[in-house]
Amino acid sequence: MLLLRLISESVLMALHALVSNRLRTSLSLLGITIGIFAIIVVFTAVDSLEMNVRESVETLGNDVIFIQKWPWGGGSSEYKWWDYIKRPKPTLKELAQVEKRVRSAHACAFTVGTNKTIQFKNNSIENVSINAVSYNYDKIVSFELAEGRYFSESESTSGRNKVIIGAAVAANLFGPLDPLGKSIKILGRSFVVSGVIKKEGESIVGASHDAQVIIPVNSVRKLLDLHSRQLDPMIMVKAKEGVSNAQLKDELRGIMRSIRKLKPLAPDDFSMNETSIISEKLDIIFKVMSIAGMFIGGFSILVGGFGIANIMFVSVKERTSIIGIQKSLGAKNYFILLQFLFESVILCLIGGAVGLLVVYALTIIASSYIDMKFVLTYTNILIGLSVSIVIGIVSGLFPAYSASRLDPVEAIRAN
Numbered sequence: 080m081l082l083l084r085l086i087s088e089s090v091l092m093a094l095h096a097l098v099s100n101r102l103r104t105s106l107s108l109l110g111i112t113i114g115i116f117a118i119i120v121v122f123t124a125v126d127s128l129e130m131n132v133r134e135s136v137e138t139l140g141n142d143v144i145f146i147q148k149w150p151w152g153g154g155s156s157e158y159k160w161w162d163y164i165k166r167p168k169p170t171l172k173e174l175a176q177v178e179k180r181v182r183s184a185h186a187c188a189f190t191v192g193t194n195k196t197i198q199f200k201n202n203s204i205e206n207v208s209i210n211a212v213s214y215n216y217d218k219i220v221s222f223e224l225a226e227g228r229y230f231s232e233s234e235s236t237s238g239r240n241k242v243i244i245g246a247a248v249a250a251n252l253f254g255p256l257d258p259l260g261k262s263i264k265i266l267g268r269s270f271v272v273s274g275v276i277k278k279e280g281e282s283i284v285g286a287s288h289d290a291q292v293i294i295p296v297n298s299v300r301k302l303l304d305l306h307s308r309q310l311d312p313m314i315m316v317k318a319k320e321g322v323s324n325a326q327l328k329d330e331l332r333g334i335m336r337s338i339r340k341l342k343p344l345a346p347d348d349f350s351m352n353e354t355s356i357i358s359e360k361l362d363i364i365f366k367v368m369s370i371a372g373m374f375i376g377g378f379s380i381l382v383g384g385f386g387i388a389n390i391m392f393v394s395v396k397e398r399t400s401i402i403g404i405q406k407s408l409g410a411k412n413y414f415i416l417l418q419f420l421f422e423s424v425i426l427c428l429i430g431g432a433v434g435l436l437v438v439y440a441l442t443i444i445a446s447s448y449i450d451m452k453f454v455l456t457y458t459n460i461l462i463g464l465s466v467s468i469v470i471g472i473v474s475g476l477f478p479a480y481s482a483s484r485l486d487p488v489e490a491i492r493a494n
Contacts (some may be wrong), residue, residue, distance in 0.1 A: 118376020227274030423475020431467030
């Protein structure tokens with residue numbers, strides 16, 4: 080009880096000192112507010128960017144293997160492009176063989192993308208992403224239709240001229256009109272709109288369907304050279320529930336080597352990519368960004384800490400005679416020390432709280448004007464408050480200690 084009473088009295092005296100010197104308190108708060116704001120705004124920006132990027136990557140499917148000519152990770156110093164360029168591209172015949180042989184897959188699909196102009200009457204959109212896919216594409220890639228339906232198996236197999244369009248394409252091409260059942264020109268041929276994909280918003284990794292159109296690959300086999308150097312077709316294979324990516328890759332490797340009749344010692348002439356490759360790269364990038372953010376915020380915190388320490392020394396000097404009176408009335412050294420230490424910590428906590436409020440306000444504003452979600456996480460709030468407490472203790476410890484060691488007689492005579 081005595082300890083709690085001493086702490087409560089120390090806190091009350093610290094608050095009284097802060098209220099009595101409003102101008103000095105405000106100036107001191109400014110330094111620590113800027114410091115906490117600097118470090119937390121960097122952490123929040125990095126965390127928000129990481130969250131949005133990882134969410135975009137997850138839309139590709141973390142249980143999907145992408146069989147392609149080129150491996151992901153072109154930034155590697157060991158990227159042997161001169162070998163990869165000689166590889167054959169995946170084909171529809173290979174898809175049929177993979178579907179027939181694989182046992183650990185939930186679904187397989189072929190997809191190839193290109194950019195072309197699409198047209199509806201006098202309206203046209205240039206450089207639209209055209210995604211030509213096989214029937215099971217919707218079982219691998221997640222998207223939701225706002226209206227209409229997906230292709231039937233017979234429409235996909237026979238290559239009927241059907242098309243599913245993204246929300247942005249529908250809005251720009253048709254405006255207020257209902258796009259279902261209307262014909263649009265793609266690659267010089269008319270395609271009937273059978274579905275419209277629900278608006279997804281911008282994707283950092285470019286996986287959003289908003290600006291895409293999806294057509295059956297068999298409908299463009301004679302219009303599009305699937306073996307063109309400009310195209311990068313791939314076979315997508317989604318693992319069954321309970322089957323790991325490693326198990327699926329092992330099975331697919333054997334199947335693909337058998338299909339392409341590779342000799343036992345010959346290297347693979349295909350790549351099996353997965354989203355974990357991107358995630359590993361992201362881990363490195365965001366780790367570096369976080370370290371850089373710590374250095375940037377650290378310097379700001381250091382400046383704020385020096386400001387608090389300076390103010391505390393001024394506060395001790397101004398109240399030297401009061402300290403002398405308190406000690407002459409029986410105040411212990413630790414009571415004086417706690418009094419100034421709490422003043423420093425409270426000052427830093429208030430400054431940190433103000434800095435966090437500014438960051439929170441900025442996340443709301445940024446989320447409103449930028450098509451990206453910004454979030455001030457509980458972890459960053461805890462970091463901000465913890466750093467404030469640490470800076471308060473470190474900045475106030477020496478001034479508080481020097482105040483507690485003053486001789487009461489000399490302190491009373493100081494002023």
